[in-house]
Amino acid sequence: MVAPELLTNLTAALLIMGFGIIVGNVFSILVKKVLQSFEVERILKDQGVRFPIEDFVGSLLKYTTYIVGLILGLTFLGLQLIVLYIILFIILGLLIGFILLAFKDFVPNFVAGFVLHRNNKIQKGETVQLDSLEGKVVETNMLEVRIKTTDGDTVVIPNILVARSIVTKKKK
DSSP: OOOHHHHHHHHHHHHHHHHHHHHHHHHHHHHHHHHHHTTHHHHHHHTTOOOOHHHHHHHHHHHHHHHHHHHHHHHTTTOHHHHHHHHHHHHHHHHHHHHHHHHTTHHHHHHHHHHHHHHTOSOTTOEEEETTEEEEEEEEOSSEEEEEETTSOEEEEEHHHHHHSOEEEEOO
């Protein structure tokens, strides 16, 4: 048989979680209405910023309230520490994922730039042909190569593509 104290704690936890969901939804709607009344998105759009700030802030507040309600509800069951650890690991995982996505192009280009520099594959001032592109190298750095074509256009090529291309050095 279930102890009355456990049943009371379980009921309180469910009520608090349900209340958190209701409050989160109400807060979300209220924040969206307030931001709409101040015409925040229109003001941002006039400044050249296209971002759904009303939806973003409303959703952020809603899910934050959900999490707070969940933690408060689980406090009655004695599980709040476990949930906090789970949330911490999820946030840490998302943060690591965002950092990896931010550097996914940087690292290969940087390494390719180091290899290009070390092997003298391409240098400033040379006239080169990379696959179907021909022109004079105007700049090389650790991330990219800038080539001025015979038409006068400047083409920026990531180092990883230069390293993978067949480079033909033209005689002057």
